[in-house]
Amino acid sequence: MKEGPDIAQVATLIGDPARANMLTALMSGKALTVSELAQEAGVTIQTASSHLSKLDAGGLLRPRKQGRHKYFSLASDEVAHVLxxxxxxxxxxxxxxxxxxxxxxxxxxxxxxxxxxxxxxxxxxxxxxxxxxxxxxxxxxxxxxxxxxxxxxxxxxxxxxxxxxxxxxxxxxxxxxxxxxxxxxxxxxxxxxxxxxxxxxxxxxxxxxxxxxxxxxxxxxxxxxxxxx
Amino acid sequence: MKEGPDIAQVATLIGDPARANMLTALMSGKALTVSELAQEAGVTIQTASSHLSKLDAGGLLRPRKQGRHKYFSLASDEVAHVLxxxxxxxxxxxxxxxxxxxxxxxxxxxxxxxxxxxxxxxxxxxxxxxxxxxxxxxxxxxxxxxxxxxxxxxxxxxxxxxxxxxxxxxxxxxxxxxxxxxxxxxxxxxxxxxxxxxxxxxxxxxxxxxxxxxxxxxxxxxxxxxxxx
DNA sequence: TTCATACTTCGACCCTAGTCGAAACATTCA
DNA sequence: TGAATGTTTCGACTAGGGTCGAAGTATGAA
Structure with a gap:
């Protein structure tokens, strides 16, 4: 019925096991690469890449490109707080x-x-x-x-x-x-x-x-x- | 990699649009019945009942049976805080x-x-x-x-x-x-x-x-x- | 009792979304 | 330039779960 900026989108983002594992790993405060996060989540790199782009689009991550690596960290303290x-x-x-x-x-x-x-x-x-x-x-x-x-x-x-x-x-x-x-x-x-x-x-x-x-x-x-x- | 609590389960619980609508409605602090929550979520009563039992099993709600009514409210301040x-x-x-x-x-x-x-x-x-x-x-x-x-x-x-x-x-x-x-x-x-x-x-x-x-x-x-x- | 209301359970349908292989793209280094 | 490494995109497959109709249970009212 009522649509709008719902918490469901953000929660769904966190709700996937692979993505949750990635976010938990990022709670260390360290920035991690796609490959590292794929290993943390226990999925292939392709899958991890897909997840990370979704998390990024949802505003939960802060990506930083360095050479051929792409580092991800949590977007803010607020994200860490919710997690x-x-x-x-x-x-x-x-x-x-x-x-x-x-x-x-x-x-x-x-x-x-x-x-x-x-x-x-x-x-x-x-x-x-x-x-x-x-x-x-x-x-x-x-x-x-x-x-x-x-x-x-x-x-x-x-x-x-x-x-x-x-x-x-x-x-x-x-x-x-x-x-x-x-x-x-x-x-x-x-x-x-x-x-x-x-x-x-x-x-x-x-x-x-x-x-x-x-x-x-x-x-x-x-x-x-x-x-x- | 798999240290700490599993946030995916609880996040998945919140992540469904129907359930998110219910939880948002309960943020008012009032207790609502199954029928009311079904209307809030825009789903049938059967579907709402299924969702509510899941939310309850996940520890997010506090149910109170009152005759043939069943009232639900948020389980705690912590739940409201996360929402x-x-x-x-x-x-x-x-x-x-x-x-x-x-x-x-x-x-x-x-x-x-x-x-x-x-x-x-x-x-x-x-x-x-x-x-x-x-x-x-x-x-x-x-x-x-x-x-x-x-x-x-x-x-x-x-x-x-x-x-x-x-x-x-x-x-x-x-x-x-x-x-x-x-x-x-x-x-x-x-x-x-x-x-x-x-x-x-x-x-x-x-x-x-x-x-x-x-x-x-x-x-x-x-x-x-x-x-x- | 019989009916009405509120909720739960069951069964079946259907569709989203996670998954990986293959291949393309990007960057660094020799 | 070509080889090596890191990441993204595409396509197809599939499982899991949300959805509702129908039937079942529980409580209250007449």
């Missing part, structure tokens, strides 16, 4: 791909959500920033306080430069494993990058797992203490 | 839905629902009983508290006798004009009977309208005060 939300619903429905394995535990502890830190440690960081008064919830929005600005500067992140960019500095992202919020936005990205620069943590290329070194984890917990660990 | 995100991704504006319900103002105000009071005054009574602590929600069930028992006894209703009968004492009933809960069960029936005995109200046999006398309405509102009338 994370869908994962939460899938977990709630009990539709896990496989039973909880060792990799699953690592994923729950710390993983990459598009380009920022998610999992148990992600929510810990978020909670700690809130508890210390560095971050405040202003209605639906998230804002960095004065003390938060100083805290971030001490950690050698140039928040003011990030603020000048048009991308939102702080955003809340709902965690599918923890069902709680963690920090997204350009600040969330900056934190993860900083962790890597300090060699506190390392991203696994194949999975979305973020593995902290022992001294890195200690430093992390010193920086982001929580009341009841 | 909102999908709408954001879909280019273009959303569409407004037409409203449903009885047109007659008298029916909206007070009417008989099976054997108990429904309509605006019915939900007022329910809300007031909850607010005064006479009634509590215990999970999915509704229970009369100690103070509620005294309150009912003061109103000369023998709740203990009703409790001995096999019919449930308290039941939640979803209002078809207010789309909110009111009191059903044998206690709900007893309340309405008592209103009639006290000549506070009179029920019209043909139209289901319950008409309160002026002093009856005053007494009713004194007995069941609400915070924001």
């Amino acid at each position: 994370e939300g869908l994962m939460g619903l899938a977990v709630g429905a009990g539709h896990l791909r496989k039973r909880t394995g060792p990799k699953d535990a690592e994923l729950r502890r710390a993983r990459v959500c598009y380009n920022h830190l998610a999992g148990d440690m992600g929510t810990q960081m978020f909670d700690s920033l809130i508890a210390q008064g560095h971050l405040v919830l202003e209605g639906a929005d998230l804002a960095l306080t004065q003390s938060g600005l100083a805290f971030v500067s001490d950690f050698e992140i140039d928040a003011e430069a990030l603020q000048r960019a048009r991308a939102p500095l702080c955003r809340e992202c709902l965690d599918w494993s923890e069902r709680r919020s963690h920090l997204a936005g350009s600040l969330g990205r900056a934190f993860l990058t900083r962790f890597e620069d300090l060699t506190w943590a390392k991203r696994d290329q194949k999975t979305r797992i973020v593995s902290f070194s022992d001294p890195g984890a200690v430093a992390f917990h010193r920086l982001f203490p929580v009341a009841h660990p | 909102e995100g999908l709408m954001g991704l879909a280019v273009g504006a959303g569409h407004l839905r037409k409203r449903t319900g009885p047109k007659d103002a008298e029916l909206r105000r007070a009417r008989v629902c099976y054997n108990h009071l429904a309509g605006d005054m019915g939900t007022q009574m329910f809300d007031s009983l909850i607010a005064q602590g006479h009634l509590v929600l215990e999970g999915a069930d509704l229970a009369l508290t100690q103070s509620g028992l005294a309150f009912v006894s003061d109103f000369e209703i023998d709740a203990e006798a009703l409790q001995r009968a096999r019919a449930p004492l308290c039941r939640e009933c979803l209002d078809w004009s207010e789309r909110r809960s009111h009191l059903a069960g044998s206690l709900g029936r007893a309340f309405l009977t008592r209103f009639e005995d006290l000549t506070w109200a009179k029920r019209d046999q043909k139209t289901r309208i319950v008409s309160f006398s002026d002093p009856g309405a005053v007494a009713f509102h004194r007995l069941f005060p609400v915070a924001h009338p």
